[in-house]
Amino acid sequence: MNNKFVASIVVCTIYVLVIIVGQKLQAGAGNISLSDLAGKQVLIAPVVGLIFLIVVTLIFGWSREIGIVPPRTLKSVTLAWLPALFIVCFFLLGAAIGFPPVQTLLFIGVNTLLVGITEEMGFRGILLNGAASRFRLPAAIALASVAFGAVHALNGFITGEFLFSAAQAVSAAMGAVLFTALLLRSGSIIPGMIVHWLWDFGIFVFTAGRPEDANVTQASRALLLIGPLLFDLPGFLYGLWLLRGIGKRSKEEMVG
Structure with a gap:
């Protein structure tokens, strides 16, 4: 098996374990929502995860390979309009x-920034780059996107809300397609980091501002369940459109 692919899997696995264990320890024994946790303190796990990913990237010299470079064209940045x-x-x-x-x-701003940077580095950067060294680009994108979604399902072990975590996993996998498209079309991981950060920040700000309601109805629970999927669906379809013809073009030919 390709050494770069194996290394990317190992690095992402360690990163995910750092996040899960770190957030579980910081949350304590009681179940707490991620929005509550992120709104009350700086999350230590993403800080440690960021340091780990930076060190690994520097050691292996992966900076340019994973897209830590400026976008190649202004036009490619405007593709993030949706x-x-x-x-x-x-x-x-x-x-x-x-x-x-x-x-x-x-x-919330600091924590979502940390999450946006580290998740893009880990999955769209390191894992996608490793998978692309082993598989054709469409297969590499599918693998990295599914892995990104699957990891979000593990949030249930932190929050205790496994059904909502499953919905979040599907939503995350769809979002991964859009972030990947922004990476490949701009030649840089930075636009995806910024969009990822502001997207999560906006969602948390919107939901954190909702008044508390102890009597949550079945209808409102269903809305909370499918809401993220509906938000991510247009971006998912747009990402697929941006990736059109990917099976016939190299990463370099996708830029623009």
Whole structure:
């Protein structure tokens, strides 16, 4: 088996274990939602995960390979217009409902930034690059996207909400297709990091501003379950469109 592919799997596995174990330890014995945890303190696990990924990237000299370079063209950056539109809507909805306290906003902003950077480095950068060295690009994208979604299902062990984690896993896999498309079309992982950060930030701000309701109905639970899927579906379809013809073009030919 290709050594780079094996190395990418090992690195991502260690990164995921750091995140899961770290967040479980920080959450303590009681189950707590990720939004509550992220709004009250800086999450230590993503900090450790970021340091780990940076060290690994420097040791193996993977910086350029995984896209830690400026976007090659301005046009490629403008391809992020669709997720940018959704992000603006998330923040407008948050403003309409009422933003959470400033301290909560700061914690959410920092934590979602850390998550956006590390998840893009780990999955769209290291794992996708490793998989592409072993498989054709379409198969590598599918593998990295499914792996990204599967990892999000493990959030259930932190929150205790396994059904919602399963829905989040499907949503994450769909989002991965869009982030991958932005990476390949821009030649840089940076646009995906920024979109990933602001997308998560907007979602957390929107949901954190909702008034608490102890009497959650079945209808509202269903909406919370399928809502993320509906938000990610347009981006997923747009990502597939951006990746059209990928089986016939190299990574370099995808840029633009």
